Amino acid sequence: MIRRLHTDTNGWVINGTTYDGPAPDDLGGHEASGEDMATHALARGLAWRGGDGVLRFPQDDRDLWKHLRARGLDGSEASERLLELRDVRRICRGEVPLAPGVARAIPGPYQLPGLPYSFPEVPGLVVRHAVTEDLDKVAQATVELGDQPVSCPPDSPCRCTPPEAHAFLALAQEWDKPSHTQLVLEWNQNPLQWELMFHDQDEDMPVSSRTYHLTRERPHWFWREAWKPVADGLVALGFPTMSAIVRGDLDYYTQSLKYHYKATVRRRSRQKTTLDYDLATIPFAGWPARRGLKDDVGVQGVTIQEATEAELPDVIGWLQANRHSRTDISVKMLREWFFLDRSAVLVARVNDVIQSVRTVRERRPTVSSIAQLSTLKDDPDAALTSEAVRRWQVGCGYTKATRFTPEAIYDNPLMQATLAREGFRPLGRRNNGGGGITTIESEADL
Ligand SMILES: CC(C)(COP(=O)(O)OP(=O)(O)OC[C@H]1O[C@@H](n2cnc3c(N)ncnc32)[C@H](O)[C@@H]1OP(=O)(O)O)[C@@H](O)C(=O)NCCC(=O)NCCS
Numbered sequence: 054m055i056r057r058l059h060t061d062t063n064g065w066v067i068n069g070t071t072y073d074g075p076a077p078d079d080l081g082g083h084e085a086s087g088e089d090m091a092t093h094a095l096a097r098g099l100a101w102r103g104g105d106g107v108l109r110f111p112q113d114d115r116d117l118w119k120h121l122r123a124r125g126l127d128g129s130e131a132s133e134r135l136l137e138l139r140d141v142r143r144i145c146r147g148e149v150p151l152a153p154g155v156a157r158a159i160p161g162p163y164q165l166p167g168l169p170y171s172f173p174e175v176p177g178l179v180v181r182h183a184v185t186e187d188l189d190k191v192a193q194a195t196v197e198l199g200d201q202p203v204s205c206p207p208d209s210p211c212r213c214t215p216p217e218a219h220a221f222l223a224l225a226q227e228w229d230k231p232s233h234t235q236l237v238l239e240w241n242q243n244p245l246q247w248e249l250m251f252h253d254q255d256e257d258m259p260v261s262s263r264t265y266h267l268t269r270e271r272p273h274w275f276w277r278e279a280w281k282p283v284a285d286g287l288v289a290l291g292f293p294t295m296s297a298i299v300r301g302d303l304d305y306y307t308q309s310l311k312y313h314y315k316a317t318v319r320r321r322s323r324q325k326t327t328l329d330y331d332l333a334t335i336p337f338a339g340w341p342a343r344r345g346l347k348d349d350v351g352v353q354g355v356t357i358q359e360a361t362e363a364e365l366p367d368v369i370g371w372l373q374a375n376r377h378s379r380t381d382i383s384v385k386m387l388r389e390w391f392f393l394d395r396s397a398v399l400v401a402r403v404n405d406v407i408q409s410v411r412t413v414r415e416r417r418p419t420v421s422s423i424a425q426l427s428t429l430k431d432d433p434d435a436a437l438t439s440e441a442v443r444r445w446q447v448g449c450g451y452t453k454a455t456r457f458t459p460e461a462i463y464d465n466p467l468m469q470a471t472l473a474r475e476g477f478r479p480l481g482r483r484n485n486g487g488g489g490i491t492t493i494e495s496e497a498d499l
């Protein structure tokens with residue numbers, strides 16, 4: 054028996070021919086084994102034959118999914134087809150050279166006018182429709198947050214290849230489908246939020262069915278302001294109202310949506326809460342001004358000074374020179390809180406020498422959120438610094454301060470001393486959604 058495998062001029066397998074009897078003189082194609090022939094039946098246009106005669110095929114499920122997606126299947130179709138094609142890897146051992154990633158638009162029920170939108174208030178902050186290219190980054194972020202496992206869970210039959218492709222494939226299946234509109238909020242190309250919407254045919258209105266905060270530290274007013282272009286887009290499409298589905302166990306989140314969006318509860322069950330939004334009456338207020346005082350605050354030799362944007366590199370330099378186990382996180386926080394949340398960066402100095410750095414921002418009009426960025430140390434001036442920071446906050450209009458302390462640091466004696474000195478009472482642990490860093494929330498009257 055004569056078997057020939059045919060490729061196009063780029064090397065992609067397109068066809069196969071088998072001759073049982075006499076074959077024509079000009080056979081064309083390449084000599085092939087019985088196994089090779091199976092690739093033509095199964096993986097037409099996906100297997101590739103190089104000059105060395107080796108048959109190649111995407112070895113990584115994510116690459117295979119991208120190939121399938123690029124050939125016109127939607128995300129969930131591509132996820133299904135992928136399962137049928139895994140066996141081809143037994144035949145084709147080599148890796149296919151992948152063309153550079155191509156962003157595929159995800160067709161959904163809504164194309165919101167005004168998107169992509171770049172916020173003038175925060176350079177680099179953009180809200181736009183999602184594309185398939187977002188999946189890698191979002192999958193990575195969900196793993197870092199602990200919302201998706203690092204690799205296939207032990208009891209799962211999914212057999213993702215490699216096992217670390219698990220989060221990507223889960224998202225590809227769940228998010229990339231034409232029945233849903235997917236939105237991304239990103240800052241300097243890094244996703245902060247993913248939102249999924251679909252059209253409810255009976256009610257003839259949009260439903261926001263899932264929101265994913267890839268950063269948990271943002272105050273809720275930030276998410277509201279960053280959502281305004283979406284609300285404007287829905288109104289422009291002729292929808293005065295929207296509903297949202299929230300996981301039943303997230304009571305905190307439901308309360309927050311009622312407060313920040315004037316949403317009302319339509320229905321509540323153990324599994325989910327359905328909320329209604331009147332898009333015209335959401336109290337959008339714009340980004341608040343960064344709070345600050347005209348003069349530095351001084352308490353017996355300790356001075357509290359607000360760093361300007363131009364001074365941030367010096368403050369970051371000081372943090373890096375005085376490292377602690379979480380310095381990289383502190384630097385990231387400093388930037389995110391300063392630029393995204395309009396936080397003030399407070400630098401405490403004694404005799405002009407930096408002692409400590411905190412960042413303080415608005416959570417609600419009279420409630421601050423405060424984070425310590427510098428290392429904890431036995432500081433003889435700690436009480437004076439605490440008093441200066443308290444005065445600064447009161448001067449800026451706050452009556453209450455809140456803190457989210459990582460569980461791992463909470464019991465540190467120096468942290469406990471700081472909390473006690475500043476009057477913080479623990480409110481409970483916070484870890485919505487499964488993983489990530491568990492923090493202990495506490496509050497203090499100022
Ligand atoms: C459900 C979800 C969207 C809620 O998001 P969220 O409101 O940002 O959630 P969090 O409870 O983690 O944090 C929000 C509040 O705590 C504060 N906070 C939490 N951790 C903080 C930290 N480390 N530092 C400072 N503030 C912190 C925020 O400032 C915010 O305060 P505010 O709302 O009073 O202004 C989010 O938990 C998530 O993405 N979960 C996984 C996906 C999911 O289950 N989605 C279903 C939604 S229907």
Ligand SMILES: [Zn+2]
Nearest residue numbers: 205211213219
């Ligand atoms: Zn898996």
